[in-house]
Amino acid sequence: EAKEQGRGQRCVYRESYGESINKRAQLTADLRQAQQRGELSMVYQPQFAAGGQRLVSVEALLRWSHPLHGQVPPDVFIPLAEQQGIIRALTDFACQRVLDDLTPLKLFSTLDHVSVNVSAHDINDSNALASFISRFSHNAQGAELIAAGKIQLEITETAVMQNIDHSLQLLQQLKDKGFRIAIDDFGTGYSSLGILSRLPVDELKIDRLFVRDIERNQNDLLIVRTIVAMAHALDLRVVAEGTETKNQVDLLTELNCDRLQGYYLGRPVPAAQLEALHGTRHPDSQSDP
Ligand code: C2E
Ligand code: MG
Ligand code: MG
Ligand code: MG
Numbered sequence: 001e002a003k004e005q006g007r008g009q010r011c012v013y014r015e016s017y018g019e020s021i022n023k024r025a026q027l028t029a030d031l032r033q034a035q036q037r038g039e040l041s042m043v044y045q046p047q048f049a050a051g052g053q054r055l056v057s058v059e060a061l062l063r064w065s066h067p068l069h070g071q072v073p074p075d076v077f078i079p080l081a082e083q084q085g086i087i088r089a090l091t092d093f094a095c096q097r098v099l100d101d102l103t104p105l106k107l108f109s110t111l112d113h114v115s116v117n118v119s120a121h122d123i124n125d126s127n128a129l130a131s132f133i134s135r136f137s138h139n140a141q142g143a144e145l146i147a148a149g150k151i152q153l154e155i156t157e158t159a160v161m162q163n164i165d166h167s168l169q170l171l172q173q174l175k176d177k178g179f180r181i182a183i184d185d186f187g188t189g190y191s192s193l194g195i196l197s198r199l200p201v202d203e204l205k206i207d208r209l210f211v212r213d214i215e216r217n218q219n220d221l222l223i224v225r226t227i228v229a230m231a232h233a234l235d236l237r238v239v240a241e242g243t244e245t246k247n248q249v250d251l252l253t254e255l256n257c258d259r260l261q262g263y264y265l266g267r268p269v270p271a272a273q274l275e276a277l278h279g280t281r282h283p284d285s286q287s288d289p
Contacts, residue, residue: 023069028080030066035093039065042097043268044114046277047239047261050253055277059115059154059261060098061268062090078119087121088131095135101271103141113180115152120159124166129173152180152203157189160199168198175200182239187227197234204231206257208242215247221255228256 034040044058064072081087098116102108122128136142136151145151153174160167160183171181182203183191187210191199206227210220224240231238240252243262252260266277 024080027066027069027072027077028084031064031077031080031084032086034064034066035089039067040090040093040097041065041270042094042101043270044101044274045261045268046266046274047115047259048265050256050258050260052243052249052253052260052265055111055266056259057111057113057115057152058102058274059117059268060094061117062094082119082121085121087119088125091118091122092135095132096138099136099139099142099145103139103145105271105275107275107277111150113150113152115154115182117154117184118159120156120162123155123159123170124163128170129177132174132179133177147178149178149180151178152182154182154184154205156184157186157191161189161191161195164195168200172200185241187223193230196230201236203237203239205239205241205261208240208262211240211242211248211252211262212244214251215245221251224252224255224257232256 041063042060043063044060046055047057047059048054049056062074062078064074064077066072078087078090081090095116098114102114108114118132122131125131132153133143133146136146155167155171160171175181180203181199181201182205183199183201184205185207186204187207204227206224210223210227212220214220214224228238237258238256239259239261240248240257241261243249243252243260244264246264248262249260249264269277
């Protein structure tokens with residue numbers, strides 16, 4: 001009887017495992033069609049100056065609305081796209097949509113930049129520089145916006161570290177054209193102070209892993225304090241990701257983070273809803289002088 005039970009459990013396990021493989025295969029096939037079926041869109045998460053009152057920039061985030069499975073998280077479909085070699089089409093879509101969505105907004109002229117996430121595959125492409133320029137060239141204002149420093153590319157620390165020599169060279173070329181560069185998910189990779197000091201970057205984004213427990217965990221507090229000190233010594237701006245509470249906003253402001261991003265201050269929203277944030281202050285900050 002016990003044997004049968006065991007077998008039954010294995011069957012259940014095998015079935016759901018098989019199911020998830022099928023779902024993955026299905027998603028992969030569907031992802032190739034997603035763009036032409038109009039299932040992809042961009043949302044924009046506001047970024048605030050320390051203190052959490054002044055909206056200063058936005059980060060563009062890709063969304064896939066699947067007809068059967070609903071919202072598929074980018075943490076699922078971006079790696080799929082990378083494995084399938086179709087990430088470049090998604091990056092093309094993201095860059096072009098960002099300009100189409102944001103350039104008509106009055107708000108956009110008041111922001112100092114829009115951040116676009118790029119994949120390790122995008123930067124390890126031998127044509128990466130030309131690709132990034134052409135991605136923003138379909139829009140008449142694209143070239144001006146790049147030159148004006150209004151376009152920031154977010155590259156994860158891990159992606160940069162995959163091929164340091166290439167990254168150093170490409171990032172410098174991108175910067176020479178006027179792109180701003182942010183290192184995303186900082187603290188989860190293994191870059192040394194030596195490498196960081198040679199990278200032509202503008203901004204470090206502290207991974208939300210270190211923000212989550214900052215009120216309770218002394219190690220996380222120490223890590224954030226150290227990243228801020230190091231970044232400022234190198235003249236880089238520091239952004240804290242994943243601020244979910246008022247306490248975190250206050251603590252990270254005290255720790256001298258330059259900018260804050262997170263659900264407490266603002267969730268990612270479609271471009272049409274961004275304008276409503278303009279000039280509005282966060283509810284909890286309204287009574288502040
Ligand atoms: P990321 O670039 O580090 O983006 C931040 C992620 O954290 C976003 O998740 C955002 O919605 C989420 N987030 C923001 N504030 C909070 C918070 O207070 N709490 C929590 N728990 N989460 C918060 P999202 O949109 O699901 O994206 C996940 C990741 O997928 C991104 O991480 C990025 O690596 C990747 N991604 C998203 N859009 C694109 C894209 O257009 N291209 C590429 N290559 N990657 C993208
Ligand atoms: Mg990012
Ligand atoms: Mg990040
Ligand atoms: Mg991330």
